[in-house]
Amino acid sequence: MNDRVAYLQSLFSGARQEDRFNRQHELFPVATMTAAPEPRPFPQGTAMRLPATYRFGDAEKDTAAFLADTDTVALMVIHGGRIRCEDYWLTGGPGVTWVSMSVAKSFVSAALGIAQAEGRFGSVEEQIVDHVPELKGSAYDGARIKDVLQMSSGARWNEDYSDPDSDINRFIAVFANGGSFNDFTATLTRERTPGTWNLYNSTDTQALGMLLKNVTGRSIRDYVEEKLWHPLGMEDDAHWLVDSTGMEMAFGGLNATARDYAKLGELYRLGGSWNGRQIVPAAWVRDSVTADAPHLKAGAGGLAGTIFNYGYQWWLPGDDGEYSAIGVYNQFVYVDPRRDLVIAKLSASHRYGTTNDESSYREAETIGLFRSIGQALTG
Secondary structure (H helix, E strand, C coil): CHHHHHHHHHCCCCCCCCCCCCCHHHHCCEEEECCCCCCCCCCECCCCCCCCEEEECCEEEEHHHHHHHCCEEEEEEEECCEEEEEEECCCCCCCCCEECCCHHHHHHHHHHHHHHHCCCCCCCCCEHHHCCHHHCCCCCCCCEHHHHHCCCCCECCCCCCCCCCCHHHHHHHHHHHCCCHHHHHCCCCECCCCCCCCCCCHHHHHHHHHHHHHHHCCCHHHHHHHHHHCCCCCCCCEEEEECCCCCECCCCCEEECHHHHHHHHHHHHCCCEECCEECCCHHHHHHHCCCCCHHHCCCCHHHCCCCCEECCCCEECCCCCCEEEEECCCEEEEEEHHHCEEEEEEECCCCCCCCCCHHHHCHHHHHHHHHHHHHHHHC
8 A cells, every 4th residue: 555655646746656656466466458359559650751850839849759759659640550660669569458547538428328228328418426326415416428528517626737736736635545436426516507617627537437237237447348349449458547436447547459449539530430340329429529619629718728628538639630549758649530530649657737827738649740740651
């Protein structure tokens, strides 16, 4: 327990993490999803050379320096369904699992899309507490499922990683000290009217994890393994971090390889279809990557200061159809459908969260690099 507490207290402190993010399943209790019985690796394409520089703001930046500065451990570029670039550094490697951080949120969203198609719940317009009565009387009482998907639950929340007393750091302490994620979620109180204000809140995703578990009657691990992991031909075992009750950390506890993370991006690029089978409904994919209300647009409400719009647990960096799953410490699954492009980047960017802005996040800058890679591929 002391080792666990020491590790979690080191997050967002500037401490290096590349020797920890690759072995979460050794440090914490996990629920393991097995590799697919019939793994389906990406086919190899013509190798590409990454652009030496990329444009960010008014500056031309050095690609190799950025990858090193953000402690990148894996970079995969998938173009037209084929591997064009696959590089590893530090403790990364083809079979190395890496903690997803909030990239897990997009997997949970995909699983909910499947659950809805199966009739496990009727509509995103339904009240979440109708399916998760444990949340009655909390901030989520009165919020639609859609509001929670769009990080617009109205709950009071502070996700400032640089503030040791912030809500997100209190949430992390639950994991360190052996508590219940779900019990913590039920303590949140209302601050705003649901569906009117976007405020990034990792507890919203834990509420979605509770929803997924309740409507399917199964653990997140079991459901995601059957409905996503095996159908997509995932090549390696993956692990969900679990709390002391056995509940998965829905908001950021997936641990998988770069190759398998990239498959979620490719699935969405293909409109939810995989090898002729519709895995996630096409309408859910479309709605997931659409900011369909003013409060979900960059610069509105809680998104002030970012260039990113928001969908169903996916970030939308601009108005040209791109979208990305993003996790702290510079984890990305980025999709640009215009260019048939998927990029997975796994990292341990040690300065991440030491400030509460782009100077340590470097997320907008990462999108700048990805756009340059796309331009290099397509001319």
